[in-house]
Amino acid sequence: xxxxxxxxxxxxxxxxxxxxxxxxxxxxxxxxxxxxxxxxxxxxxxxxxxxxxxxxxxxxxxxxxxxxxxxxxxxxxxxxxxxxxxxxxxxxxxxxxxxxxxxxxxxxxxx
Numbered sequence: 001x002x003x004x005x006x007x008x009x010x011x012x013x014x015x016x017x018x019x020x021x022x023x024x025x026x027x028x029x030x031x032x033x034x035x036x037x038x039x040x041x042x043x044x045x046x047x048x049x050x051x052x053x054x055x056x057x058x059x060x061x062x063x064x065x066x067x068x069x070x071x072x073x074x075x076x077x078x079x080x081x082x083x084x085x086x087x088x089x090x091x092x093x094x095x096x097x098x099x100x101x102x103x104x105x106x107x108x109x110x111x
Contacts, residue, residue, distance in 0.1 A: 014036045025045070
């Protein structure tokens with residue numbers, strides 16, 4: 001009866017891991033996106049994929065929130081600008097006719 005070996009198997013070649021002899025063996029530093037624990041270790045890049053996908057999803061969510069906030073600010077500012085332009089256009093249109101509120105328009109201010 002053969003027991004399982006303690007050596008990790010490579011998910012690509014199904015043989016014992018070559019560790020530093022493999023191009024897929026890499027050093028990872030940073031924080032675990034699920035637990036926040038500090039990471040500083042060497043391991044197979046294939047094993048890092050779920051962790052990296054989780055981190056990318058978290059980062060994408062943050063970017064989406066920032067973009068939405070910026071969009072809302074721009075819409076509010078554009079609405080304010082549109083109202084100001086509409087009001088100015090109405091005043092100019094009334095001035096062109098020569099009357100504002102039944103009275104003669106005041107002279108235009110130059111400058």
